Amino acid sequence: MLPDTLGILTPDEVTDFIGQIIPKYPGIHFDFHGHNDYDLGTANVLEAVKSGVQGIHLTVNGMGERAGNAPLASAVAVLHDFLPKVRTGVVEKSLYQVSRLVETFSGFRIPDNKPIVGENVFTQTAGIHADGDKKNNLYHNDLMPERFARQRKYALGKTSGKSNIENNLAQLGIELSDADLKKVTQRIIELGDKKEVVTQSDLPYILSDVLDSSSIEETVQFENYVLVQFENYVLTHSKDLRPSVTLQISINGEIFEEHAQGDGQYDAFMNALRNIYKKKKMQLAVLTDYAVRIPPGGKSDAFCETIITWDYKGREFKTRGLDSDQTVAAIKATQKMLNLL
Secondary structure (H helix, E strand, O other), X not given: OEEEOOOOOOHHHHHHHHHHHHHHOXXXXXXXXXXXXXXXXXXXXXXXXXXXXXXXXXXXXXXXXXOOEXXXXXXXXXXXXXXXXXXXXXXXXXXXXXXXHHHHHHOOOOOOOOOOOOOOOOXXXXXXXXXXXXXXXXXXXXXXXXXXXXXXXXXXXXXXXXXHHHHHHHHOOXXXXXXHHHHHHHHHHHHHHOOOOEOHHHHHHHHHHHXXXXXXXXXXXXXXXXXXXXXXXXXOOOOXXXXXXXXXXXXXXXXXXXXXXXXXHHHHHHHHHHHHHHHOOOOOOEEEEEEEEOOOOOOOXXXXXXXXXEEEOOEEEEEEEEEOOHHHHHHHHHHHHHHHX
């Protein structure tokens, strides 16, 4: 094994050093072990394989000592695309799934801009790119999302063009007139200027707000929810007592009330909600990921953004809730999910 254990080699040095060693020992199988301290791990792997090594040490999500090892997903894509004669046993369509699995168990979050497996790497932000996708893939390259069992997304914000918004609306099965599309585009740009995150899941609310559409309405409202109901206590955990929730909601004007316990306040809330939906014989989306963000430097009363990923009949989407209380923020995100369904 030839290790760059401090991650200090440049690609030229890898080519030079390995190029000197391998010819001297032609019968030996050499591995290369690259670290990523200068973010050169993938580049060094490419040069090592070109120089004749037969094994490479990679880790899922680039996990490892300090800045980590050369990342599996990036290295595999680079080798397959830039060295046509080199093949690996890695199934590219499994890379994203494996990456998310390791993220879950390790607790180390994948950066949104991480190549191949990051949340945003197949998201078009500029309107010109979305327009190019519609015009016979003007911006086509080998890194297509379908190759890794992913999908192209179109971001909504201050750089959104008409094509970005049209693509998102089409995925929701919504078609607007040019005049209405112009109004919605302007509103999304205004939200983007305020640095607000706009998602596809927010679109129905934006449409309702901008177009005053009677066809898009709030059908589910939480009339009242009491979390951990003790007199003179709100949102309180007690030793050796499970959190409980009494939930009252209105569905199309019909009032339901349910009490449930859970492993936490939000878990108890979801248990109560499931009981109500079972009575109505309605299906809830399945929660697949739960993330909480607090602004850097935030104090104990800072706003908390809860981002929940849902799966409904094979379709994945996200909803967000904002409140100074984390559980209430999650409930707001859940209410958006209910109305989207």
